[in-house]
Amino acid sequence: MTDSVLRVELRQRQPIPLDCGFTCAAGELLALVGPSGSGKTTVLRAIAGLLHPAAGNVQCGAATWLDTSLGIARPPQARRVGLVFQHYALLPHLTVRQNVMLGVSDLPPQAQLQHADEWLTRVHLDGLEQRRPGQLSGGQQQRVALARALARATGGGERADAAPGVLLLDEPFSAVDQVTRRKLRTEVARLRGELKIPIVMVTHDLDEARALADRIVVLHRGQALQTGTPEQVLNRPRNTAVARLVGLNNVFAGTVAVADGAPCLQWGSRRLAITDFFGFAPGDAVSWVIPAEGVLLHRPERPTQGDAENPVVGTISEVLRLGSFTQLTLQIAGETQPLSFQVSSHVVDRNKLRPGGSASVTLLAQHIHLMPAE
Amino acid sequence: MDWGALSLSLQLAAATIVLLLPLAVLLARPLAWREFRGKGLVDALVTLPLLLPPTVLGFYLLTVFGPNSILGQTWSGLTGRSLVFSFDGLLLASLLVNLPFAVQPIQRAFAAIPRETREAAWCCGLSTWQTLWRVELPLAWPGVISALVLTFVHTLGEFGVVLMVGGNLDGATRTLSIAIYDRVQGFDDAGAGQMSALLVVIAFAAVGGLHWLTHRVGVGRRD
Structure with missing residues (x-):
């Protein structure tokens, strides 16, 4: 497979407004993140061919799936897309094995069976082939959906003649419990390393994106406001705008300055x-902007050298x-x-931090990031 | 017992099912899933036979089927047969009258299939037809069975429209319901009683069978 x-x-x-462009290499996992209604799922559906945008171009390897300028808009059946739906979308009247076999329905029956069982083993569902989706837990159903999508996206295996495919994951872990989610996440991380196909995942969970994605x-x-590594x-x-979308709320205004030839930032009187x-x-x-991890609380009882770096005093609100x-x-004068940040709860107890009290923090220079003024 | 009438009724019901069910499936799909201009009108037209008095429907059909109408002339030109007071006309009327009984259960069953389920089938490479056969119809099966039973029983029992369009010709248009009416008019209460009892038995068996089938299918889908 190329x-x-x-x-x-x-x-x-x-x-639904759309204005985005990106590439995803084979073996790469790209995460589309954004709040509800940001068009993430719409983008995924456009790649799968379930929705035809007014203008656009979708190419997978040498295959053109969509080119509105040439009037090409291939149906989902003609795109080798393995799509894992948010709510699994398994066919309730078929067994687990038959569901996965559908993913390779273009192969002869014997090969379908073989590939289905191979994928079911790879997602650790061997033994459940004859069950129906209704008899499985949410996590198991999601594994079946994953196996079916993988079978489809890889064309049943690493066949030389198989057309290249992509794996699309639509909020794949949102409908399962926390523990199952962590397990599935690990599994996707492992599969990503083994598969040489592009994987596009939609998620609103930034931790998930950070944990799994090569690019976001x-x-x-x-x-598309920004594309880059996590x-x-x-x-x-x-x-x-990106800062707020990715949950960075310590956004302030300032002016760039120079002190002793080194860059510095004028922030009010500081x-x-x-x-x-x-x-x-x-x-x-x-x-x-400064992420919460760039803010360090000073401990009055144990001052350190580092306290000298960008010290700021505020009132705890x-x-x-x-x-x-x-x-x-902290409310800064x-x-x-x-300014918000996190500390271990025992630090709060030990230092008797309470609303109304004052606290001193360091803003780590290496974590301060400048952006165009709002 | 008027065996000729019973045979005619069964033939009419069978022919209606064979012709109407595929049509109902094709009509119910877009009504369940697609938004299109005039959908409300189509919905209303499908429901109309349910609301119109059978005699009113029969009267209009008689007019449209008549030898002077375009449809009537075309039909006799094509087949050499008349549409009024004939089995052909009876069948055509039966198809129209049963439209809501066939379409509505199937439409409801299709509407209950999540969009994602069909999309998953497409993304697996199944064509529209394959999706219909392998996914949609198996999932909508209880609705199709309902449509079948309702149409069958309703055709056996239809009286007003049959009388208006078909009249009461022995061996050609005299169905079981008409025969019952005939016997009562002729003071043959025993004959009317036998045939009525037979219709009751058929209706009861149909409902029982429907319940059993849908229940069985329903359980099959869950386990």
Whole structure:
């Protein structure tokens, strides 16, 4: 089987706006993330051929699945797409084995049977071949759906003549419980390493995207706002919109400055050390963001050398206990936007942190990221 | 017992089912899944025979089927037979009258199949026809059985439209229901009683059979 790259370009205004383009290489897992209604599933459906956008181009390897400029729009049957639906979409009147066999329905019956059983073994469902979907747990049903999609996407196996395919996962773990989700996640991570096909996964779970994806596309109202590695997207958002979409809420306004030849950031009356100009020039107004892990609480009883780095003092406005972690929100003098970060709950107890009290933190220079001003 | 009438009724019911069910499946699919202009109108037209008095429906059919109508002339031109007071006309009327009984259960059954289920079949490479045979019909089976039984029983019992369009010709258009009416008119209560009892038995068996079949199919899908 030849390696195939999936290339997607989609544009339309109605009925669901779309304006995005990305590629996904064979063996790569691309995550489409965004809030509900951001068009993630629509993009997936357009790749599968279940929806034809007004304008666009979808190519898988050498095969053109969609090219509106040439009037090409191949039906789902003509695209080698293994799609795992959010709610599994197994056929209730067929057995587990028959469901997976459908994925390779273009092969002779004997080969169908063989491939179905191979995939069922690979997703650890051997022994359940004769069951019907209604007799399985949610996690097991999702494995059947995964086996069926894999059988379809790989054309039954690594046959030389098999047309290249893609695996599409639509919120694949959202309908199962936490423990099952973790197991399935591990399984997908393992499969990704073994399969040489593009995998596109839709999710609204950033942790999932961070854990599984090689690259992330951030979607908002059908528009691709940023494409990059999880590290880039989640820590170096391109603009404040992306920052907020990926859950970075410590967004502030500032001005780029220079001190002793090194870049720094003027934030109200404070001056913060930063590691890079991020392409801005001194004097530029910028928005800047710091992820929660870049904020370190000072311990008055145990001052360290590091406390000297970008110290900021604020008034605690909220102490929100979330199990072993506690989210602290600081009101900084002269700022309307609060600063939030997390500490271990025992630190809160030991330091007797309470709303109304004051706290001092360090903003780690290497975590401060600059973006165009809002 | 008018065996000729019974045989005619059974033939009519069988022919109606054979012709109407495939048509109902084709009609019910878009009504269940697609949005199109005029869908409300089609829905209303399918339901209309259920609401119209049989005599009114029969009257219009008689007019449309008549030897002076376009349909009547075309039909006799093609087959050499008349549409009124004939088995042909009876069958055509029966198809129209039974439209709601055949379409509605199938439409409801199709509507209950999630869109994702059909999409999954397409994404597995099944064509529209393969999806119909291997996915949609097996899942809509209880609805199809319902449609079959309702149409069958309703055709056996139809009186008003049959009388208007077919009249009461022995061996040609005299169905069981008409025969019963005939016997009562002729003070043959014993004959009418036998035939009525037979219809009761058939109806009861049909409902019982329907219940058994759908229950069995329903259980089969769950386990």
